[in-house]
Amino acid sequence: MVDCPSNTAQQHDYEARRTEAADLRDQQRDAAANEFNVTSAPVNGDEVRFKNIGLPGFASFTKSLTHNANGLVDPSSFQSLLDALQVGTQEALEQVQLGGGKRQLVNPLNAFSFELIGNDSNGARMAAAPTFDSRSTAIDMVERYWMALCRDIPFDQYANSGLIQAACDDLNALGFDEQFGFVCTPQTVFRAPYEGCDVGPHVSQFLLQDFNFGNQPIRQQQRYPRPGVDYMTDLNSWNQVNNGDIDPSGTDILDGSRYITTMRDAGQWVHIDLPHQAGLWATLMLLGQKAAASKAIPYGVDITTSVPFGSLGAPDISIQAGMAGVYALKHAWFQKWCLHRRLRPEVYAQRLELFRSGLLGGHADTPCNNEKFNELFGAGADVWRHTEVLDRIYEHNRQQNIAQNRCDRNGSWLLPMAFPEGSPTHPAYPGGHSAFAAASATVAKAYFADGLFPNPKVPVEGGSKLVDYHTKGEPLTIHGELNKLISNVTLFRDGAGMHWRTDGTLSGRNAGHGRPGTGIETGGNLLGERLAISMLRDTRYTYRETVGTFEFQSITGNPVRF
Template sequence: MTLFKGEDAVKNIDDFFNEFIDSNCEELGPVRGRVRQEKAYQIKMKAADNHLRTSRSEPTCNDDEQRFANKIGSYTKGLPHNKYGEVDTPAYDALIKALNSGLPRDFESIPLGSELKLTNPQAAYAYNLVGPDSHQIAIPAPPSIRSTWHASEMAELYWRALTRDIPFNDYNRSKLIHEASKDLTKFSNFKGPKTSLHVTPKTIFRGDTKSDLTGPLISQFLLLDIPYGNNTLKQRYRTTIKGDDHLTEYKSWLNVQNGHKPTKKNKCDRRYRYIRSARDLAEWVHRDFSFQAFLNACLILLKYGDEAIDSNNPYLNSKTQGGFITFGAAHILDMVTRAARSALESSWYQKWLVHRRLRPEEYGGLVHNYLVGHTLAPIHEELLESKALQYTEETFGTYLLPVAYAEGCPTHPAYPAGHACIAGAGITMLKAFFNEDFVIPEPVIPSPDGLSLNSYKQSPLTIGGELNKLASNIALGRDAAGVHWRTDGTEGIKLGEQVALNILKDYKETFNEQFSHFKITKYNGTTVTI
């Protein structure tokens, strides 16, 4: 009797004999089986032990939350407010109760002003299996709202709004930019870059590093073509039209503070453009996804070949192998993207559980109500004397801060900026794998209308310098929109950098290659070796 016929016979006979074949095979490698499991365990335990033994700096605050009973120095957007923009204190107390307990049910009991929800405060409690715990790294307290430092940061934001449409290439020819530079120089505690103690059209609105002052204001990594698989992406982006500013009318401002959706939308330009103005940059960081800028930078850098790779890469001198999963494209891309979420977790801890710094648009309401005589507030005299306030009122009819986004700022506190933390982490990972001294070939600068690129033939631009500039662009681009303070960006970059350095330390012991170290120039110019 035939049990199987045709193809079924072949298939079932194969299955029949496979049952008698010994499936075990000889495993190769210096460490195998249970020994390998033990080794993997020891590596993870060593990393965890290193983090446990690292001393934790206690957080420090600016005490504005305790100093002002009506919470005018704290983030409150999305909660209910009175007609002067002052938060309902029982609602704020409910927020503090939830943040202190961490209980999901307490978060569900927070009274909101309307339909707008708070952005993910429970992320502040998340743990991470790689890198430092989000609660481990401390950052300095932001300036108090009554300080000269804070006054200078607000003046800078008013000037950013007033000059949002001036092309970067025209800064030196712009009367308004010269006036803004002169005004910011007068502030006794302005922390932005200067030349001979003066803010100038060549330093205004730029980042803190030396490379931020070299070449075009916008980093090459936001201008150059991006190799994207079998395609090439031109970095022309959607932007908004000139004068598209929002929340300058008091009723609309108050509605948004109370959690209502805006009644107006951003008006988009019909043409896509290279980033040539603060408005373009503000819109770029309005629509980007978390690690987009640093993914793009990595793809650009990979096209430059071995000369752009860090000299410590173990495969640069190999005669038989090339990197891929380790020390190659897959490895670098993964590390850049992997660091982004960890940086955000550290940011969210600082935002919600430590500082709860108010957003610039909230402070703009405080300034307005003070100047029209509705409320008392500790507005510093240096800000009150700034011409930026006069020009804002003449242009918009209020002293509210003109914001580039119709919805205003996001519904989470200001300090530090999430974009900035991702930026610090992203550029640190890229510095670890690429040659920071490599000079970028054929640099470009956008035309004043943003429709084309021209060759830039002045100062040489290096990978390390343009990565620092990229971090500043992404962090301070949110300032250009009016949704963040300068210190949100500069301190956020440093926090993200620390997160990335700790992740690199954890991974240092996981490689089989003969690899000595990562060497990275930090954002502040010092060098660290891992």
């Protein structure tokens, strides 16, 4: 009789493995702890300033709390929010005094969540948001108005649009370059200052091209809202939404499907997307294109007898991009709720309208030129005396109120909102979309090499189909289109009226690519990028493969190597 081979499983030294795993966890815990900043976080001082002059919450997030007839928050309701956030427990937040109760606060407890991959959210630091009375905030608001007015202009018609040129002229005359790092032209307006963002079509290839999700073909046509319909352009509807008396979420008027063609289309994409969606789409597209891996990936170079899969392959890389998006939300939520509590642009515009209508003192015939206005708007007051946008906004809102049969048939200086419910019920700074888009795109930059973007497309015939894009001048690149993806997801929210530019992007004279320095570190883009780098720092040591150096360019224009 022939003896059969033993079926006994190969013996492993599990004790040694347990020790190695514990050591690795300790190592990454120490790396995150070493980067945890325990110094006081910078804030802009608006909360204290307006409390001291008898207007608590005037320049802060208060949506869905209790407000008076002029849309100003009830001091006790506002204080109940501050008290609850100081405690940071589920029980404490149940004591917040809401207004109408139809809209509720969005997930403030996430500000206190811990992270087991990458750096902890509470240890991250970013620049304070620009103050309410700053010139930066005023010019930022002027851009919000122009973006609203230009929502229905096709991106490929910007060069021929008199309205776009008027926006550029007004913003440049006010000093947009000084505040945000670049001059506005039809090719640069409403874009971010990162490399690749001003090259080629306005919309990133990662939001245009069709791709496969496993065996399912995904067409990137999306439902688009009815052109010419804006919301919250009269004080009656504005007050109801702000106080939480109504919740019109989900009542968008959608007319059909097409590829993203206008800012209004783009706003709808970022209206109902998920945090991991843009990064996952980009990663799946690059995998489908068989894009070259970065030099950090050893497969095909040092490893030639096997291919990647659960580690450094499609299942791994795609989920890393998604996880970075969700973890970036924790970072944004800590900054939003625990530190900055910045008001949304729709509220700043309402403060302007209170002066225009004579409800906040001064004279309605000279709303931007009185002592009270100068006191509250500070350096920004001069911007409102010189911009050309307010008359256009008044007339636009007058026409909206008549066409939509709203209570007040006159015009206003309110910000025309793309969504019926206006902005979400969480603070503006930093933008959640800006953080998670940058985090996901940074993971893609780390795992995929830069190079020419293959077979770029552009929508035609009203967005009904895509055709080949023939490069005019500088070609599109993979990392440039990832930067543009960050820009799009960030600024499409601005175009819908949700955010300030400084909620998302770097600002200041050094913010533009090709300029020295990194600009002012405002916004969620840099916050998300740094979170992604800390996650990659941790995950790289979990692989059995020898991972090389990750190398790519930061949105600041500076090299990243680790």
